[in-house]
Amino acid sequence: MPSTLHPLTSLTAAGCTAVITTAAGLWPLSVAVALAAALLAVGAGVGRRVLAAAVAVLVPLGLSLLMLHGLFFPEGRTVLAAWGPARVTAEGLSFALEAGTRTGACVLVLLLFSFTVSAPDLVAALAARGLPPQVGFVLASALTLLPAMTGRLAAIRAAQEARGLVVGRGLLSRLAAVRLQAVPLVLGLVEDAGVRAQALEARSFGTPGPRTSYRQLQDSPGQRVFRAAAVLLTAAAVALRLITAWPVAP
Amino acid sequence: MNDGSHAPSRQPATAALPAAAARIASFSFHGDAGQTLRNVQLSALPGTLTAVLGGSGSGKTTFGKLLAGWLRAGHSGVLRGSLALGADRVEFHGNSNDPRINPAAWSGRAGYVPQDAGAMLSSVRSTVAEELAFGLENRGVPRVEMIRQAARTAERTGLSGLMGRNPAQLSGGELRRLAVACAVIAEPGVLVLDEPLASLDAAGAAQLRNLVDGLLDAGTAVVLLSQRADALARSAGHWIVLDGGTVTAEGPPAEVEEGAAFSDAGIVAEGRGAASPGTRPAPAAPAAPVLELRGVGFGYGTTTRTTKRSAGTARPAPVLHNLNLTVRPGEIVAVTGPNGAGKSTLLRHLNGLLQPQTGEVLLAGKSIAGIPTGRVACTVGLLFQQPRDQLFERTVLREVGFGLRRLAGGETAAGRALEALAAVGLADAAQTHPAELPSSKQRLLALATVLARTPAVLALDEPTVGLDRYGIERLQHAVAAAAARGAGIVLVTHDLAYARATAHRVLALDGGSLREI
Amino acid sequence: MSLQSLLLPATGAGSAAGKTKAQRNRRLLELGGAAAIVATYLFLVLTQPADIASGPASFAALVALGGFLLGAVLLIAAALPTLPTPTLVLMPVALVLNVVLGQLMGATGLPFYVDAIGTVLIAVLAGPAAGAATGALSTIVWSFFNPTVLPFAAGAALIGFLAGLAARGGLFRRFYLAPVAGFVTGILAGVVSAPIAAFVFGGTAGLGTGAVVSAFRAMGDTLLAAITKQALISDPMDKAIVFAIAALLVYALPRRTTFQFAFVRTFRVLAGMSPATPESQPQTQPESQPESQPETQPEA
Known part of the structure; x- marks a missing residue:
């Protein structure tokens, strides 16, 4: 379900939340932000998609962090358990917790944004703010092409099966199948x-000069104030973190 | 010069001044040894229809794109000659001092609509209205003016009711009209249409025909590129026949059609008696059927096998319903029906790409349920509409030989591959890259890959689309030869005339099942 | 006047001054982008020992994110205006290929995350600037589905840029040289991306890579050193495969398609692919004579 907010408002909100969470570096805050993002996603009707995408990213990362810092953290002092070279330390576990929750919060917030924003609206909004049309084109075109690719690959596979192509189980056979499917796909895409x-050139895409937009977006003074405030707050948080944590030469 | 003030002052319309004129001494692509075009001239007066006819690979598309600034001298290849729009003439000498065409400004006065209408679309706009306005946005046309022009163009092209639709979900005919609309919104003096009727059904073709008539009435010069001398081409005042990149005949249609150049060019002459219907004796009836469909039912969105996305609303009506079909050895069966009737869906059941939800498919008396398509393919050869999805090898010969060795053994395989190539007339192109063949020959190559496996059942999806006359003749021979050796043949086509001329039986797919017509 | 408006301005002396100025601006952006990335990298490498022991690297994460993203944005800003429309249209295609071919390769069960085939393919066809912009932009688009890739935009840009350089240098003319170029690219890209993994995420995204990092940590390495060593083990191999696949695909394309690209023609990127023009000239230095048609030289 597309959001009713101006796309720049949700972009600012998501980006600033992610940066502030990173700057704060407090796992209770990270957990709270992650939970809030998950609840908002469910409320917006994209809960399942956001959570599925988040799980696909976060579960391997989380397990990897747990194994890495939970078992091997040479800097750790408080040893909770030890098996040979592996030492479970309190510092390692807290490092994994901090890093994992921070990434989790950022991922959920950004996925909430990308799954609720309307891509055409976002591109139109960015173009109106002076983003080069090329960037907007690449963004929007990739987002249209990606879902279409599943169908195209299925068509290629069907056409090749109809020619008697049987994909075997061996690694070599599957590698060969990749080549056979990739060649028509690449060739077709490059030709298109x-x-x-x-x-596009005939339709004046490469022409320099001012552009106009057919699509018009609803913006409000309230949203503008919110965006300015969010950016200022984020800048303050980053500045604070940089000043307090600036490495002092030993 | 690119500052938006490029709208040229219109010349006072003198009766004799053509909207567009081209004199191409030669044009060759970068990296190509030969010349794609030699000595081609055209002059299109406002409000007239000119047809450039030629077989596959004759250079029609290259010529059309040069005229409309889609291919540009220096940028895409080396051009010697001149191009003119109205009173403005540009000369090219094939060297680096040549003038360079500004594609944006040029196409404002000469529009081109490619055969693949989808390629005209920006792919970055989510509604028909925005797609229409894309070019205007890039030129910085004020929004109020843009909305007005988009609405006006939509009305001219019959798109007014579709403005809010996603361009990716349009039908073939609607997509073609949107592509035309995207070109005419700039009000060009000349419009080049590349195979505008290809793969449109009767209704879609009629709507496009109306659109062209409207443009002609409004004074646009229309240049039609086609390999079929169809009703639209016959309404042209002037024909130019291209063969091997050069003009072999031109003049009024009636005159040109009588000449030898016309028949040599590989143009499909519609309405001329081609093969005589019903002369082929039907095969002896008692033979056991090679292919049998019994009570087959199928609907999208209700199966586990298909990945097509359902519309998300109510469950769609089944595409196939209690469908029965029996094909005996040597029999040619044609299935016709309008676009979207489910013809391709039916064809995909023959080799197991789709599994029926009810009923069964029998090959030589045995059900194919559960057998992978790759194995069924030994018995059923299925030829798709889009040849390039099927082709993946580096040379034509390797393409045909692919997988044959396993099927037939080394020696036999090589012989069969060459035989199949000879059958479709590609023996001399054995070392060419498949993608470098003209589209008509690509389809024939795809046909050869199927023929080489000597399947018991041959299933062809819209086999005539995109074929020139030579291609259609090769196809006819190949189909007849396959039938003669005892293969059962099912071909699906929207071209009723072709179906009657080729098949022993013609069936209509209607309401999900077949009936004799 | 109306004739002039149909044509592009001649590339004469009149526009030369403006052109050099634009060129200088672009060069500045490029240098700025590269400087931002290098400075961030050096800063992180030099200051990290003090940071890691005192808890999660919130500060280093901000520096890494800010510095690398700034670098990527500057590089995109420098490259995009130079790219002609045909190259630009290929960039979304590259992204799609990164994703789809990555998935196809994933189905083979090989333990590599080949996610840059499209980027390398575009770099070979259209050059280093196109490769860099493709790498960075496709990362940005992909971050819509997986936000954790966003910080690696600079690394992706580097891969595209180096692939373009390798193509220009003729490394794709011989099939066995392509994986070598990929190997070297993998070393550089791995080293540059390691601080992101270490400071922004605190580790690597996969269990397999995580295990390798754990092994180095068990030997007492710092986190950055451990991740850098892990990257040096897996990235060069991965990129060698990617470059080899890209080379395979580019040679499977017909000559007419590859020859559309001025970069391929000008720098004689591919072997045995020169046009069979009758007036074949003796071999010339491609850079000095971009218009020359190189002679046919079939691969031994």
């Missing part, structure tokens, strides 16, 4: 891109 480039 060639024609599309001609079409």
Whole structure:
């Protein structure tokens, strides 16, 4: 479900939350932010998609961190258990907790943003703020092409199966299948891109100069104030963290 | 010069001044040894329809794109000759001092609509209205003016009711009209249409025809590129026949059609008696069927096998419902129906790419349920519409030989591959890269890859689309030869005339099942 | 006037001054971007020992994020305006290929995360600037689905840039040289990306890589050193495979397609792919004579 906020408002909110959480570096805050993002996602009707994407990223990362810092943290002093070279230390566990929750919060907040924002709105909003049209094009075009690719790959696979292609179980056989499927895919995409480039140039895409936009976005003074405030707050948080933690030469 | 003030002052319309004129002495692509075009001239007066006809690979598309600034001298290749829009003429000598065309400004006065209409779209706009406005946005047209122009163009092209739709979800005919609309919104004096009717059904073709008539009435010069001399081409005042990159005949249609150059060029002459229907004797009835469909039912969104996304609303009506079909050895069966009737869905059941939800598919009396498609393919050869999805090798010969060795053994395989290539007329192209063949030959190559496996059942999806006359002849021969050796053939087409001319039986797919017509 | 408006301005002396100025600005952006990345890297490497023991590297995370993202943005800003529309249209294609080919390779069960095939392919066809912009931009787009890749944008840009340089240097003319170029690229990219993994995420995203890092940590390495060593084990191999696959694909494409790209023509990127023009000239230094048609030289 697309959000009713101006896309820059949700972008600012997500970006600033992620940066402030990183700057604060407090795991209770990180957990709170992650929970809030998850609840908002459920409320916006994208809970399942956001959580699925987050789990795919965070579970391997979390386990990796737990294994890495939970068992091996040479800097740790408070040893809780030890098996040979592996030492479970309180410092290591707290490091893993801090790092894991911080990343978890940022991932959930940013996924909440990307799964609720309307990509065309976002591109239009960024273009209106002076983002080069090329960036908007690459962003929007990639987001349209990606879902279409599943269908295209399925069509290629079907066409090749109809020619009698049987993918075996061995590694070599599967590698060969990758090549057979990749060649028509790459060739088709590159050829399409060639024609599309001609079409875009004919439709004045490369022309320098001012542009206008058909799509109009709703913005409000309240949202503008909120964005300015969020950016200021974030800047303050970052500055504070940089000043307090600036490494002093020994 | 690029500051937005490029709208040229319109010349006072003198009766004799063509909207566009081209005199191409030669054009060759970068990296190509040969010349793609030689001595091609065209002059299109406002409000007239000119048809550039030619077989596959004759250079029609290259010519059209040069005229409309999609291919540019120096940028895409080496051009010698001149191009003119109205009173403005540009000369090219094939060296680095040549003028460089500004594609944006040029296409404001000469529009081009590619055969693959989807390629015209920006792919970054989520509604038809925004897609239409894309070019205007780039030129900085004020929003109020932009909305007005988009609405006006939508009305001219019959898109008014579709403005809020996602361009990715349009039908073939609607997509073609949107592509035309994207070109005409800039009000070009000349519009080049590349195979505008290809793979459109009767309704889609009629709507496009109306659109072209409207443009002609409004004074636009329309240049039609086509390998079929169809009704639209026959309404042109002037024909130019391209063959091997050069003009072999031109003049009024009636005159050109009588000449030898016309028949040599590989143009499909619609409405001329091609193969005579019903002359082929139907095969002896008693033979056991090679292919049998019994009570097959299928609907998207209700199966585990398909990945097509359902619309998310109510469950769609089944595409196939209690469908029965029996094909005997040597029999050619044609299935017709409008776009979206489920013809391709039916074809995908024949080799197990789709599994029926009810009923069963029998090959030589045995059900194919549960057998992987790759194995069924030994018995059923299925040819898809889009040849490039099927091709993946570096040379034509390797392409046809792929997998044959396992099927037939080394010696036989090589012989069969060459035989299949000869059958479709590609024997001399054995070492070419498949992607460098013209589209008609790519389809024939895909056909050859299927023929080389000598399948018991041959299933063809819209086999005539994109084929020139030579291609269609090769196809006819190949189909007849396969039938003669006892293969059962099912072909799916929206072209009723072709179906009647080729098949022993013509069936219509209607309401999910087949009936004789 | 209306004829002039149909044409592009000639590349004569008139526009030369403006052009050099634009070029200088671009050069400044490029240098700024590279400087931001190098400075961030050095700063992190030099200050990290004090930081890691005193808890999670909140400060280092901010510095790493800020510095590397600033560098990536500057590099994109420098490269984008130079890219012609045909290259630009390929960039979303590269991203799609990164994802789709990565998934296809994932299905083979090989223990590598080949996620840069599209970037390398574009770099080979369109050059270092296109490669760098593709790498960075495709990371930004991919972060819509996996935000943790965002900080690695600078590393992805480096991979694209180096692949383009390798192509320009002729390393894709011989098939066995492509993986070598990939290997070297992997070393550099791995080293540059290690501080991100160490300071922003505190570790690596996968269990397998995590195990390798653990082994180095068990030997008493600092986190950054351990992750850098892990990257030096897996990244060069990974990039060698990526470069080899990209080379395989680029040679499977027909000549007409690869020759559309001026970069391929000008720098004779691919072997045996020169046009069979009758007026074949003796071999020339491609950089000095971009218009020359190199002679046919089939691979031995």
